[in-house]
Amino acid sequence: MSQTRIDVLTLGNAIVDVLAHTDEAFLLSKKVHKGAMQLIDEARAEELYNDMGPAIIVSGGSGANTAAGAASFGVKAGFIGKVKNDETGKLFAHDLKAIDVHYDVALAEDGPATARSFILVTPDGERTMNTYLGACQNLTPDDVNPDTVRASSIVYLEGYLWDPPAAKEAFRKAVKIAHEAGNKVALTLSDAFCVDRYRDEFLGLMRDGSLDILFANIHELQSLYGTSDADTALAALREENVLGAITRSAEGALIVSRGETRAVPAFPVERVVDTTGAGDLFASGFLAGLVKNMDLTDCARLGGLAAAEIISHLGARPQTSLKELAQQQGLLG
Numbered sequence: 001m002s003q004t005r006i007d008v009l010t011l012g013n014a015i016v017d018v019l020a021h022t023d024e025a026f027l028l029s030k031k032v033h034k035g036a037m038q039l040i041d042e043a044r045a046e047e048l049y050n051d052m053g054p055a056i057i058v059s060g061g062s063g064a065n066t067a068a069g070a071a072s073f074g075v076k077a078g079f080i081g082k083v084k085n086d087e088t089g090k091l092f093a094h095d096l097k098a099i100d101v102h103y104d105v106a107l108a109e110d111g112p113a114t115a116r117s118f119i120l121v122t123p124d125g126e127r128t129m130n131t132y133l134g135a136c137q138n139l140t141p142d143d144v145n146p147d148t149v150r151a152s153s154i155v156y157l158e159g160y161l162w163d164p165p166a167a168k169e170a171f172r173k174a175v176k177i178a179h180e181a182g183n184k185v186a187l188t189l190s191d192a193f194c195v196d197r198y199r200d201e202f203l204g205l206m207r208d209g210s211l212d213i214l215f216a217n218i219h220e221l222q223s224l225y226g227t228s229d230a231d232t233a234l235a236a237l238r239e240e241n242v243l244g245a246i247t248r249s250a251e252g253a254l255i256v257s258r259g260e261t262r263a264v265p266a267f268p269v270e271r272v273v274d275t276t277g278a279g280d281l282f283a284s285g286f287l288a289g290l291v292k293n294m295d296l297t298d299c300a301r302l303g304g305l306a307a308a309e310i311i312s313h314l315g316a317r318p319q320t321s322l323k324e325l326a327q328q329q330g331l332l333g
Contacts, residue, residue, distance in 0.1 A: 006102055006151050007075040007291040008284075011144070011174055012063020012158030013136040014081030014105075015115040016088050019276065019314050020052040022120045027128060034122070037129040037191050039163075045132040048118045058315040059095035060117060061136070062190060063158040065277045065316040067101045069284025069306050072322035073332075075291055078102035078152060080144060080174070084135040089114035095317075105143045108135050125272035125311065137164040141173045149174050150181040153291050154213075156283065159190030162198050175210045184290075186213035188283055189220040196223055206240050213290075214240075215283045217247045218254075234261060245286050245300065247279055247307070253300045264300035267308035277316025281306035285322065292332075302331055 027034050030048065040048070049055075061081060070077040079096055083089030085107035092114060096103045112134040120128045139161070149155060155178040161167045178185050187205065189195050195202060202224060205211050214237070218230050221244075225236045237244045237256050244256035252266040282303035289299030306322050313319055326332040 004102075004151060005076060005153070006078040006148065007153050008067065008070040008156060008287045009078040009080065009148060009152035009154070010063035010067045010156045010158070011080045011161060011171060013061050013115060013133065013160050014064060014083045014092055015061035015117045015131065015136060016092055017058050017060030017117050017119055017276070017316065018049060018055045019058065019119045019121060019274070020055045022053060022122060024122060026052075027120060027122070032120070032128050032130060034128050035126050036193055037131055040130050040132050042113070042132055042134070044130070045116060045118065048130055052118065052120065056314050058317060059092045060277070060316050061115070062160060062188065062280050063156065064092075064096065065280035066156060066284045066287070067096070068099055068317045069281045069322060070288050071099050071101050072318045073285065073288035073302065073306070073326065074323040075288045076102070078148060080105055080139070080148070080170075082108060082136050082139040082143060083114040084108045084111065086114055088116065089135065102148070104145060104148065108138060111135060111138055119276055121274045121276070121314065125275050127274060127276040129276075133164075137167065139164070139167040139170050141166070141170045144170050144173050144177070146177050149177040150183070152178065152183055154184045154186055154287055156186045156188070156287060159188055159194050159198070159202070162194065162201065184212045185210060186215060186283075186287065187211050188215040188279065189224060192220050192223040195220050199224060199226070206242050209241075211242050213243045213245065215245050215279070215286070217249070217279055221246055245283070245303070247282050253282065253304060255296045255300055262297055262300070264297055264304065267304045269308045269312055272311050274314045275311050277310045278307040280316060281310040281318070298331060301329075302326055305329060305331065
């Protein structure tokens, strides 16, 4: 393993997505917060599955989606996350290996079932996630293979992992090993509600040198700095010693560093079908560009291209080769 380089290694919750189109009335009837991610128990999971419309089942999970996107750009990707040795877990592992994402975490033989996220997509393309974490909460430091981390140019961490204590320790272990090996560490804030829970800890990770790159959407960034004003949040980020990649939906992305803020427009999309995974795929393109030593603006353009592809269909895994799309746009040779 130590002889096989990985460009982008992601750590995250290993989740299988169950997606269905719905309407605002259904969201109200189920008392779910539109556009956010709610954690649910197994009984609630069964209730939603029974009541939601016809569903599409596809492997997901934020960090795993980013790994899948990176692989679609032609860079070597890996993933660390926990599933159970059940039908759903085997599907998840198969789907990663089928797209050449390195995955060597042992499947759990006992404990809760593989995680599922019930994603309700309204006509405006907004997704509302109801997530049963199940087995993915049981990721431990033992699941982090030091050789895999040392071999990875960039280690990308999912903010959602900060919820389970053992996963948090796995996260810290990966950061330590990556930096000792001279590799970069990135974090995605994942969700504004996640940031509300762990604001001080996430700020601490930035300020103690644990992070080199921060991914967030503008709402998550505002939550991080406790402000309703985007400009105030961006000014605060410029004072941190990290590279920021901040998405703003249809307004595109901002690349934020101490020296400057660059605005990069979004790629046009004919029709938004499902925004699930847009941020995950933006990160995949940006990271693919970084490992190819591309200009930061072009990194963000790769991210925007990947996000545009993903929101044009249901599900958070690419349905078209992102490398070929980038070549068509003149972004990759």
